[in-house]
Structure formats: structure tokens, C-alpha cells
Amino acid sequence: MLPARRSHPENALDAALERLASGRVGERPDTPDLHVTALRRLPALAAQYVPFPKPLDRRLTNALEARGIKQLYTHQADAIEHAINGRNVVVITPTASGKTLCYNAPVLNAVLQDPSSRALYLFPTKALAQDQLAELQTMCETIAIASGDQIGVFTYDGDTPQDARRTIRARAHIVLSNPDMVHSGILPHHPRWAKLFENLRYVVIDELHAYRGVFGSHLCNVLRRLRRICRHYGSNPVFLCSSATIANPRELAERLTEQPFELVDRSGAPRGEKFFLFVNPPVVNHQLGIRRSYLSETRRIASEFLKRDLQLIVFAQSRLSTEILTTYLKDDFEGVPGTGREPGAAGSGDARIRGYRGGYLPNRRREIERGLREGTVRAVVSTNALELGIDIGALDVSVMAGYPGTIAATWQRAGRAGRRSGRSAAVMVASSAPLDQFVVRNPSYFFDASPERALIDPDNLHILVDHVKCAAFELPFTGSEQFGRDSSTGPRGAMSNVEGHDVQEILAVLAEQGLVHPELRRSVLDMRGDSASGSSDREPASAAAVCPSGGEIEKWAWTNESYPADAVSLRSVSSDNFVVVDTTDEARVIGETDFTSGPATLHPKAIYIVEAKLYQVERLDFDGRKAFVREIDCDYYTDAITYTKVTPIDVFAEDRRPERAAPRDAGLARVAAADAVVARAFQASVRAHGEVHVVSRVVGFKKIKFYTNENVGSGDLDLPEQQMHTTSYWLTIPSTVMGLLPYASDDRRDGVVALSFAMRQVAQLLLMCDRHDVGISIDSMERDASADRERSPRIFIYDNYPGGIGFSAALFDMHDDLLARTRRLIAECDCENGCPGCVGPVGNTGPLAKAAALGILDLLIPPIAANEISRGQDAEIQPF
């Protein structure tokens, strides 16, 4: 690197920031109504060092010193001391704060002091394990050169060749793997790993925050199985976890591992100065509340940085917007001279700006990561695929197209730009979605509030049953064994409403199905002597399962030919996926898509985009899970239209509103007089949650022109349905309430649609979940022929995972808050008849939708409660 370039990025960054937002950085108050609503300066922090802790092996400290590490940051020393003393520890510190040393040091220390020690590292992706392998191996080479101690470090995942596996099992001190491989490749074969499990000292879980929702619930069960196997081999490993900033790292670690944890959350690492900008695209149509497209705004901002040769990462919300933004930026910088390092070089324009997302083949991804580290790639447009700690070097700027949905993810994405010294910047460009609008207009919500809590529900019955099967395969359950923590104690997350299930009851059902077989305790048999004599006089131990014939069960033996782990995928409903085959020249696979999003992205005539290259789907072989595409030159992309229908199967809880409610809005005061009518209205059930059946089908698509976002055509589709059992919260709007609304029936229906639009956004905020974690659907509002009146419409907000993940029960509990906040969101929005920031754009709903939605809420919310909630929140959190 040229010495003259050292200061160049800082000057360039200042210039770019000056162009985007004038005003003195750091002293500028938030300005919700301006284009740049916030410009915050996060000051640089100095490093805090301490000497190496005493117990660390000399060979290790020598090796560290040889690599330039003469002392430790305070948080590293804290974490290492906990780990060496056998305490589980979770470390939360920012990116690039040297957190890997927090777990590498105690692990290497243990191996050096006792070469039989073993450690298992879990990373959420294979790529992260590869990343870490390189670092650990360099470290171990240094140790080997200095002291001659050989420490074996290997990755063990789906890519490990069969013939290398035996060697790894024999020689690895440290095994780097992922939860999926532990689940399907290591635990079911634990006898072959006996050496590892007998000597397992540490289990390292990196990127702990990635294990939320379904993935986390699965991991918790995988860890239950892991600890069960460790007990079998007589070991009791210490867990070392690291996490990005979330509100409840200790709780998450404790929930995942069902062990007590120490928390290390004060970083001693230095940090460079960082600027954080919130940008709200300007309103272009005040009446309709339409803002400039956030994608165009992102493109403009990214260009300002790119023009000045600052290296940047752009985060988009979806695979589609990733491709659209890549296209825009490539268009802007294709052939523009003087901006690249080697202008005029063939294809340099192409290589400088890259797209990155799940579905790209691994080789392409590695190439892009390398390009970023080496600086040849100047900008990458990515989905959340690059949010995790893949080493892409230190970039200058991170631009987010749309609010990432959670505070934690936003910090994580912002952290991809930044160095230990020197300046960096992060820019969040809000879309017109209500959540984005709320955040961008209330910057302190983001900057001053604590980030989200990560939630899991390991006792989701679907997930639990799957893992009980796997566990029974691995090691027979005894007649009194439980699975996971004791259901009466231990920390429980706010989201878990279900009590821990009795594994013995699950085993009994598995036995009915012939998967396991209960074997009776021998002593009982001896006592009984003849099987014909009754045993009713014998009291079985209360904790132990009892078989129908009255004997005490000793253990449950696995009696099935199958290999249960093969049927369980930790990440999704099914491990099924669609591959995309390019048939332009000779057929080759250019990407893949998971099963659930297959129909929406790969339907016939869909435009499939890979790094700004457009392909059209010619044929979707649904059963063969293949989409055949051909390169095409066109100026539009496609957006699928999906219809979803939700049918309740089982109601877990519901309640009816008390009679005290009365409308408070002046406009509705006249109906308040009809007390009897109102009282009847509130007799009907309002909130409920339970098990539902969700059917969704892609029924058509729209063609949308690049840049202008004009709708330039559409098409119908006939694709198979996708079905799912899950849990849902639903709001029933009694038909009597509907009847009280002073609007025509079409307008009333618009009101329900509008209400659901706003409720979804608020639900997402309350649950602090990702956009895709919940789905929404409205009951059909046809007339009930038998009763000759309008049915009571229902708004479903369902968990977008089979079996549910606990959101619906939480929403049920937060029902009052949900309605009150939704009301405020709508009431306090400045638009006249609805906009994308509250009830949805006017085009989607009707002219009276906003008013009707408010009317419904006024009838549903007991005025006293509404006031209380509103007042209570004014104090602590910026309300809508």
C-alpha cells in the first residue's frame, strides 16, 4: 500500500459526508423531518490492556508474543480467566475486538497442558469455520516451531472427504464444525468420536446471536444431545460463546446450553471514530405520502462514496433488491474512467462491483470475499449473508438499504465497516415501510435503546420430537431420564408459554409407532417371576415411566432401521431446494433456492438475476426441483403474488372483551348511546391464539420496470400449494363492530386490510423479530349465507415456521399493547388517507381505509386501557 494513501480515505470520507449532510458532526441534534434525520458521531476509544493471566502456558504466551500480541485487552483476560477456571462464559464485544482469542487461548492452553484435551467449535456456516481454521493453524504453527508441540486443527463438515475423516477423528485436538454436522455426522456416530467426547474440555459457540428462532431451538436440542453423549463418556465440557450485541446474551447462552454463564461485555479493544447517518428519502408526493424510492436513494449515496474510491458494503433486504442494486451500481460505474485502480483493464468495471447472497455457488463467494480483502472489489451489494463474521477485511463504509429489522442486525451490519483506528461511516436509508419510518424519525429509539432479545423455543413439539428420536438412536433413554433442563426450574424466555414436555410421554408415542421399544427393569421381572401373575400391587417409582402392563421401564431401545438425523434439517422446514440451471449454452447450475421461496422466485417467466445478469425461467420442474433458465435482455424484473389462507385447527386460548368498553371518539359517540348493542358487540371473542393450517400459493406475478418501478405487465400462474401447520395469533373483529362502522361494506373491508398492514409492522416491532418470521392473512369476508349477515373478519399474524416458534402466544399476551400502538401509529401519521408508513399506500387500500381502520380500533380498545398504555409509554419509549 502506498504511504500517501494512508490519509486519503479519511479525506474522501469527510468529503462524502459533507456532501450528504452539512452541519457540524457531533453537535447536530436529530431532525426527524429533514432528509438526513440523524448524524451521530461515535468517538474513538482507546485500548485497555492487561498482562497475560498467570495460568497461561508459557508456550502459548511466547507464541502470542511472536505474533505481536504482548498483552491482552481487558475483556480477553476476563474471558480467558473464566474459561480456565471452568466457568461457562459468553463474550459480547464489537467486531474486530479480538474475540477469537477469548476462546482460542483457553483451548490451546488446555491442549498444551494436557495433549489429550479436545475442543469442539461450532460456527453457523462452513465459511466461518474455514476462516477460523486459517487463523488457528497459523497460531499452531508458531507454537510448533517454538516448542515442537503439534496441535491438530481440522474442519469437519459436509465438505470433508470421506477418506480424511478417520484421520481427523484420530488426530484433531480441535474440531471446527457446524451444528448441522454435529447433528447428522458426529453425534449419531459418537462411538467413533469416543476420544473426542471422553476428553472434551471446551465447546466453543461463535456468533451466538445467529441461533435465534428455529435454528436456535434446534441448536438447543443438539446441545442437549451433545451433553447427553458427554455424560455417557464421562466428560462435562465448558461452553465458550461469543455474540454480537444483543440484549440478552447471557440469557440466550443459558437457554441454548441450559447451563449458568458468566458475561463479559466490556470491550477493552480500541475503536476508530465512526459516523452514523440516518437518511429518509424525501417525500415526492405529499398527498399520497410517497417518498423517493429508497433503492434509488441508496444508489445515490453509495455512488458518492464509490466515486471517491472508498470501499463499501451495501446491505439490501432481499435477494431481489440485492440484484437490483448491483445492476444500478454496475450501470453507474461501468466504464467510468479514473475511478478504478486500473481503469481500462478488461472487465475491471465488472469486477469492482459485486453482488453477494445466499444461492451463489461457494467458489463465486470465496472469490468475492478475496476480492474485498485484497481491495480489488470496491463495492459489494449483499443480503444478510455477509452480516456474520466472514473475513472481508475492514471496509470504509456500510450502507443499509432499508432498516435491517432489528437493532442488533443494524449494529452488526454497521460493524462491517470500521477499523481499530481511522474513520468509518455507516448509513441507514429508510424505506417507506412503517417500521423503517418509525426508526428513521425516532433515531434515539435506535441509538439509545437496548437491542433485541434473541428468543428460542426448544420445546416446540415438532423440533423436540425430532431430536428425541435422534437422541434415542444415539443412546437409549432410561425410564426416568428427562431431556434438557428440568422443566420446573431454569430461566425461561418471555416467549415460552409451553411447559417443558415430558420426554417419557414422547417416547411412549414413539413406541406405539414402533420407533423405540420399552425394556422392563430386570428386578421387576425377577420379582414377578411368571409374566402371567399380576403386578398391580407393586408401586412403580413415581418418576419412572410405567408400561401398560405395569412393569417399570428400564430403557427405551431404538428399534428402527432409519437414521433419524437424516430426516431433520436444522435450518428450514425441509432440506429440499431448487437448483437453477442455465441452458443458454450448455446446461450448468448457476444457483439454488430453498424450497419455500422456490415458487415465488422461480415460477415460469420469472426473471432470475445473478449479479446483474438477467435470466428468464423457461420451465420449472417442480417435482424434479429444477428451474431451467436462459439469459435474456430486458428492462424489468418480476415480483410474485402469493395468496395465503389460514384455517384455525385448535384454539389454545381466547378471550372476550368485558362490557366496560365504550367508544371514545367523538365521531362515534352517537353509537355509544346504543349501550345494549355495544355490549353485545364486545361479547364476541376478540383475541385468540392456537394451531393453524396455512396454505399459500403463488397465483401470479407482476412485471416491474427497473428504475421507474412501473408495473408493465402481469401474468397468472398455476403452481402447487405449499402447506404448513404452525401457530397463530388472531384478532376477531366482531361483525357487530363492523356493523357499527359508519361506512359502506367495501370501505369497511378496506379498513380491515389497512389495519392488518399496520398491525403487522407493530407486531414485528413488539416481537423484535425479522420481517420473515411472521406472516399475515385476513379471513375472507364473504357474507355468511346461513345467518344472512357479515361474518366477523379475522386478522391472523402467524409464526412463519412449522410448529410455531412462540411469537403467537407472545402477541396474545401483548394484545392490548399491540392494538394501542397500532392506533397511535395510524392516528399520528400525517398522511390524509393512508401511506406506506401507516396503513399502506392508497392504491392498495381504499380512500376511507385509514378512517375505517381507526374506527375499528376505537371500538375494540377499551378507552381507559388505551390511555393508560399510551401514557405509560410516553415516559419510557418514544411512542408512535
Add this chain to the structure above:
Amino acid sequence: MSSLADRIRGIVTTQKSVADAAISRIPHENGSRITNRGESRIPNPESRDLSALGGTRSGDCFVVERRWERGVRHGRETIGAMAECLAHAAPYAPLFTANALARPPFVFFDLETTGLNGGAGTHAFLVGCGSFADDGSFMVRQFLVTASREERPLLETVAEILNGAGALVTFNGKSFDAPLLETRYLFHRLEWTGGHVPHVDVLHAARRFWNLGDCSLSSLEKHVVGARRVADVDGFEVPARYFQFVRTGNVEPLVAVLEHNRLDLLTLAALTSRLFHLARTGSAEARTAREALALGQVFARAGMDGQAREAFERAIALSAAPAGAFDATKIGALRALAIAWRRVRRFDEAARCWRELLHIRGCPEIVAREANEALAIHHEHRVRDLAAAKTFALRGLEAAAYPAPTTWTRAVHHRLARLDRKLVRIESLKFEV
């Protein structure tokens, strides 16, 4: 039952279909329906009637012993003849174990398992061990796990037998039975010593000696041993039959499984006796060209060059194909013979074989290439017929329509260039003279 049980049932039933499919494939025996569901009673392992298996309890193990007397016939041979063959041929056993010191007593060994997938949940519920007694009879001991607590004592007993063996003989045991059993020992944290005992995997030899398509034990039994089995159990049914026994306590489905295992062991013994016998007597006893070729390869690997060449010649002689007609075995034998001759520096004999190879229609290009190259070398360096050498080198290139390795092509071009230089030099010498 509680609603929780119903919900679990709903989840489990949608997931399982494989197990049911396996069950439904099993024929009903004696007209009685054997079900695995709805069994409300858990059988009492100690009071089950196992007498139909004809075994005894010894310590914690359930053992079934069977003996075939020497006069009994299994296919073409009597038990006694097999025993004799093996006894005589014992010194030749190392030919089939990559020279590990295999010696009597030979223990024939076969597992019946609860699945083919491996992993901690796959068990060996039956371990069959067979061996020949001094009086020429064949003895099989089968250890059956009737309850999972019996597995550990069973493994301990089996370990003693395996440790006493001079060699283990299995069919596909290197890839299946031994690793699976090793897993069970590891599971119980017992030492697995089977890995130290020399191991003859007859499947590997069988593929070379008797290439019978699928090379399954049953087709070998039919075609090589000449025995016929009636009412045998299909391998895929075995786990389901065992699970039925576990669930119902009814021993009936297992009777045929034990018989199946015993016959497998007997056939394994017959095949082994045939293999060892061939090794002892040499290729004169080979019945087919294929047997002779495979035998030659066994000898060649052991460095028994004379016997190897004899076997290859016998293979060529046994080939039924007329001269020049395609015969894969003959091609293999000629190539092996050529290499064998070359090794003992009998280059003319080797060249004769290579030439004969090139005359066979449909000789694979890769072999033709090798033959042409060998002949080019032969003519350049030993016959010193440069023109012929060039012809063979060029023919080798022509034959290389099959994607030849570039290093190889480069070597040929190098050779051609050298030949051309030599030819020019000879021309110029002629001119000077």
C-alpha cells in the same frame, strides 16, 4: 391419552412411512398376522419362549449351536472335503490377506444387524461364528441379543472367539461387519481387537474370481458352490423381523433369520475352501478363464512369477473366443502375461503378447495405447528397427482418440522426434558410405 400424546402422534405419524413399508413387505407366516402396533403388553424377556431357536443360555448370552457332520453335502462338496481343502491350503491363506499372517483356526464370521445405515443406533443383534472342527465337521455358534442389556456380555464373549482366531473370514466384512462391530465395542467402551486379526474378505476375491454381476453371496452360492436354498429370508427383511421379535416376544420370525445366517456362513466356508484350494493347486484346477486370470493376479502380487505366468497362459487357453475376437478376460490375461514376461526380461515373449493384443478386435484404446508404446520401445531399443518403432508410436497416437493424458502424448511426440533424428542420422550415414 392426553392431548399432548395426540399432538405428538400427529407429528410422528406424518413423518414415518419407511418403517411401515418395510413391515408390510414381510410375508405373514403360518397365516398369522404379525403386527408391530397396538401391542399393549411389553413382552417379558425372561419368560419368552425361545425354544424354537434351539439354543441355550450360557451366562448372559443366548447361544445357538449347530453342527454339520463331515459327510453332509453343501453344493458340489461335502463338509469334510471343504475342511480338508482348508487344512491343506492353510499356508496359502496369506495370499488373500495382503500377506498378513493368516493361519488356522479360521473363524467365519457374519452379522445380522438392525439396519444398514451405521451409526450408534444400528446394532448387531446376531453374531454368527463358524469354524471347522478337527473331525472335519463344521460348527456354527450364533449369539443372539434378546434384550439390549445382553449386548455387552455378548461382545465380551465374541471378543474371546475373535482373539482366538488365526484369521477372520467374512463376506464384505472389511467395509461392513468389522466397522459396525467396532462401533459397538466403542459404544460399550470395550477394546476392539478384531482389527489386529488378519482378515480375509472373500467379497474382494470373489469379484475377481467369479464376476457374477451383483456378486452377492446368494448368486455365488448358486453358481460357484452349486447349492440351492429354499425359503430363504431376503436381507432387507431381517431388521423388521428382529423388531417384531423384540416387540411381540414371538420368536417365529427369527427362526428363518438364524437359518439364513448359518447358511451364509456355510457358503462362505465353501467359497473360502475353493479359493484356498485354487491357490494351492495352481491354475490347472481353474474351471474358467476368469478364475485362472484372477489366480494369476493373486500369484503375481505375491511375487510368484512362474505360477502367475502359468495361470495367465491357462486363462488364455480357457478363453472360448476364437482368435482375434473380443474377450475381456483374454485381453486382461494377455496384458498381465506381457507385463509378467517383461518383468523377468523376456522381451520377445512380452512383445508376442502385446502384438497378439493388438490383433484382438475391440481391444480397449487404453490397452492398445499401452501395447503400442511397449512395442515402440521394444523396437527402438532392443530390436533396433526404427521404422517399426515409429509405426507403433504413430499408431499409439492414432489410437488416442480416447482422451490421452497430455504428459503421455508429450512423451510420444518426444519419442517420435528422437526416432526421426535417429532415422536421419542413419540416412546420412548411409550416404557417407
